[in-house]
Amino acid sequence: MNRDVTMTGGCMCGAVRYATTGDAFIVGHCHCESCRKHSGAGVGTLVGFKADQVTFNGKPRDIYESSPDVGRAFCSKCGTPLTWEGEGGDIGPIVEIHIGTFDSPHIFVPTSHAFYNERLPWVDKPEQLPRYEGFPGDSPILQHGPTKEGPLKA
Ligand SMILES: [Zn+2]
């Protein structure tokens, strides 16, 4: 990635927006319970920057202090989880952004698994679940086999 590249993102309702400049120092999955709780997902995937590489715009983000000196930001209007913010040791203050909030999240590719010991047990299971273009069949959504279109082709 280019040093001068700017990436943008924000919450679901668009009230909180941000821009990042330059390279992320890490793109990684985090399996810690706090990241699960904050993201609401089975695993958190975060893109880390030095704090001075990140600019917030629009409505100020709200910050929940999940542990001393660690902030987890979110939009108080729509509830989207946005960041982990705190001291990054030698790096100084850092802001790690939930990958799904970027406008172009596909640009970032995770390269590591943090707190792997706290992972959910299915994380490394072979992925042989059926794939659908949308929801599987009619509602209730989890009680049907493949739709008439069949599983998505790779
Ligand atoms: Zn929002």
Ligand SMILES: [Zn+2]
């Ligand atoms: Zn974590």
